[in-house]
Amino acid sequence: MQNILIAGAGHGGLAAGILLARAGFSVTLAEQKARAALGHDWEDRFTFPLLADLVGRALPPDVWRCRGDCAFVSPAKRKRVVVRYTDETRQRIMWRKPLLGMLLTAAEEAGVKILYGVRVTGPLVEKDRVVGLETDAGPLTADLVIDAAGVFSPVRQGLPAFFGIEARPRRGDLFYAYRAYFDRLPGYETPDAPFEVYLYHEGEKGLSWFGTNDETCDVLLGRIDPLTDEKLRDLLSGFRREHPWCGEALLHGGTRCVIPVRRPLPLMVGNGYAAVGDSAFMTTPMNGMGIDLSLQAGRLLAETVTENRDRAADASVLWDYNREFHRLYGGAAAKNEGLKNTLLTLSAADVDFFFESAVIEASDLAGAGGTTKLGALLAKFGRGMRQPPAFFTLLGGLMRGAKVKKLYENAPVGFDRLKIAAWSRELEKLDIRFDA
Ligand SMILES: Cc1cc2nc3c(=O)[nH]c(=O)nc-3n(C[C@H](O)[C@H](O)[C@H](O)COP(=O)(O)OP(=O)(O)OC[C@H]3O[C@@H](n4cnc5c(N)ncnc54)[C@H](O)[C@@H]3O)c2cc1C
Known part of the structure; x- marks a missing residue:
């Protein structure tokens, strides 16, 4: 296996491309925009060393800064919960264009061939395998396609149903x-x-x-x-x-x-296909942060491919990347979706109650719910029980989220379609939807 095609200059695709090109693979990336148009015109929070390690350079000093302390304001604006940061915990933010510029430069230096201004229209599929991409500049073939074309990826949405990969997000996702x-x-x-x-x-x-x-x-x-x-x-x-x-x-x-802002795709690989970043819905749902997860996914995928050079495009190998991602990160993200969707099932008045009765405190909000422990919540039991229906909804949501996390972290061993379908159904049963 030698030729790799990446759809879209998403962060995870660039991360995988850099590492795979350095490992000697022939990597081509098709991006619809021009280089200068890439990257949003705003600042983002992510873990700086992840980027610096990947590109092998320190971040320039003039493109990032620290954010001030944060106040969470309740729906009725009667209560503000203030999170004070220390020098260590303070949020660091960087402009997106230089962030993406660092990844693009590292990819170019590693030998990734980037085709700017080429729009991908869908996957090229033969029998049970993705064998390339349809683009507005003609078809491109490869042994493996990495889908980094974002939330509305035409590659993911164009996969045949037998791949078993969710094509479209639902309301609330x-x-x-x-x-x-x-x-x-x-x-x-x-x-x-x-x-x-x-x-x-x-x-x-x-x-x-x-x-x-x-x-x-x-x-x-x-x-x-x-x-x-x-x-x-x-x-x-x-x-x-x-x-x-x-x-x-x-x-x-x-x-x-x-x-x-939902759980990552349970199944995100198939023969000749692997999704990374927003195309696999890899964010922390409560705060929408996806850069770290995308970079980590790109690194994991590149490691899996490099360690299994000969058979790396087979779903049986790519599934190792899928499983490992969920074990390390997907479970936590899926649990966080439970909290987010539970909050959405509540009314604004319920959320006001949680703020005003200190059921939601600064320590819960500092980590976007990621640090919320059931034990800590139980300590708030007395306060929460002044409004039992809303409190039990919140507790129930957190408990379902914890179960989803466990399932994500224990995905079936080996690429067995029947077992993966049964596992996905179990996950589906624990889905928390909110009323329209
Ligand atoms: C307002 C806002 C604020 C955010 N703040 C943060 C933050 O502070 N921290 C954080 O971690 N995350 C943040 N995120 C989320 C973060 O942007 C994404 O989760 C992250 O960038 C991963 O997405 P991606 O790189 O996979 O996809 P994208 O960033 O969507 O990149 C996809 C790429 O594919 C290209 N593409 C799409 N379709 C095609 C096609 N058909 N053909 C060819 N190319 C195509 C696009 O042009 C684009 O370059 C924020 C997002 C938004 C919108």
């Missing part, structure tokens, strides 16, 4: 966001906790934030359904009323985008 930086007007003090996160913002299912920076105001508005122009205008006006230092001049971003 996606977070529709708008992100923009506006100018900061002078004459106002910086808030004590300058990064404010609004849960159930304006009583609606979703989350928004308002960050007060030295010279800009960083706004994110997000809901589980697409945001109309009118809704955006209303929400921005509301933020400006509450933060009169937020100007009208758009300095960065100003675009709509989508983040997967």
